[in-house]
Amino acid sequence: MNIKKLTAVAFLLTLVSISYSDGIANKFAISEMLAEYSYRWDTKASREFADLFTDGSILETWRGEVLVNRIEGKQNILSYAEQSHKVRLIDRQTRHHFSGLVFKTLSETAAITENMALITHQTADDQQPIIRSSGIYRISWEKKSEEWKMSKRILFIDSLEDTR
Template sequence: MSLHDKINILEVIARYSYSYDGRDADGFAHLFTEDGIFEVMYAGGHHPELRLESRAAIYEWASQRHQQVIKDIQDRHFQSGTLFDVLTWEHAQTRTMVLITHQGTDDAAPRPVLSGVYHDRWRKTRSGWQIAQRTLHHDHRRPYLSR
């Protein structure tokens, strides 16, 4: 894998934050392959709290989440520490730490709401690198979907 490929994957990771936090459900969904999977697992859990199994399902979920979010609350996904575990010309696997915060218009500072690690499988497509599967492993006791 070339340095160019690594940079492209890191850019998709950044686009994930900007598109979701910017409430761009279409841009968010198009970071995934057509058959892409997004799931959320509580650390130590055996079954996902959430599992979406297509770009269309990911789009629908993101659209609904964006409509449910209070207009005066801003989500922020801070992703860092990406490690490349598998590197080939057509596939990759990464791990990326994430801290998700909320901040309202009256809040002096952002409030942490979730932290964890994204485990990603990547596929190189005609459109470039896309997420084939993203699994969030978090260790908060409060369910992900209640945020």
């Protein structure tokens, strides 16, 4: 091989290596943000929870083919979190147990992930946590200013009921 070919091969290998490293770094950053979702919600840190989302983000919850809940916009997500934490969840500790994170798509500025979720609640009267819900989260991510944010979070609640 001549020096030009060796240089070209070395350059291409460097680009592939950088691209691979960037992909790993992006996956790690998104994984960290997903963990923050659980911690911020479960510690009732409403404002910090809302900061995980883009300004025009959407939260949806589905049971089968039925849309159960839809919240649009970061400010409305903050209001929903504050209301939930101060009223509906005031007397209980929630835990979001996430597993099975997969990357459906990943680019430098966008990603779609799915993960399994098991959600538990525990009140002062409960001897152990009680499973309240389970399902799959599908999250669309956007990278802006070197930070990953959720642009759409869909929870598909497990259900054996026919909702049609």
